[in-house]
Amino acid sequence: MKKTPVYQIDKLKNKDLKLAIIVAQWNNDITDKLYKGAYETLIQSGILKERIKTWKVPGSYELIYSAKKIAICYNFDSIIVIGSLIQGETYHFEYLSQAVSQGIKDINIQYDVPVIFCVLTDKNKQQSLDRSGGKEGNKGIECAKTALSMAIFRKSIK
Ligand code: DLZ
Secondary structure (H helix, E strand, O other): OOOOHHHHHHHHHHOOEEEEEEEEOHHHHHHHHHHHHHHHHHOOOOHHHHHHEEEEOOOOHHHHHHHHHHHHHHHOEEEEEEEEEEEEEOOOHHHHHHHHHHHHHHHHHOOOOOOEEEEEEEEOHHHHHHHEOOOEHHHHHHHHHHHHHHHHHHHHHO
C-alpha cells in the first residue's frame, strides 16, 4: 500500500527546524517554568540552540503583537507563545483570555506560520503551579511537542 504523507514528514530532520519562543513576564514564576519545559524539550528533540530564538514581552496581551511581528519579519517554522493568566477580582481575566486566544487564532489564519498557544488560563495560582511542572505536568513540554509536529507539517508542504 502507498505510504501516507506522514512518511514524508518523518524523513525531515528536526535539526533543520527554526523555532521562536515568546514569553510573557506577568506571573513569570509560572512562565519561566513553562519556558524551561518547552526549551528543554526542543533541545532534547534535536533542535539546535542557535535555531531557537527567545523574546520576552511584558504580559500575555503583548503576545499578540509580538507573534504577528515575528511572523512578518522572520521565517520560523513554528512560534510558541507562553503566558499565564490567573483570575482576579475584576473582569480583566475574561477580557484578556478572550483577546489573547482570539488574537493568536487570527495570526494562525493570517500568516504562514503555526503559532502554538501555551497560555495557561487558571482560576488560581495553585492550578497554574499544577500545570507548569506540578501534578498536572508541564504545558510547556506539551506545546513544544505540538510546535515540532506543526513545524514539520509546515516544512512538508511546499
Ligand atoms: C493587566 C494584567 C492582569 C490583570 N493580569 C494578567 C495576567 O494574569 N497575566 C498576564 O499575562 N498579564 C496580565 N495583565 C497584563 C496584560 O497582559 C498586559 O500586559 C497589560 O494589560 C498591558 O497591555
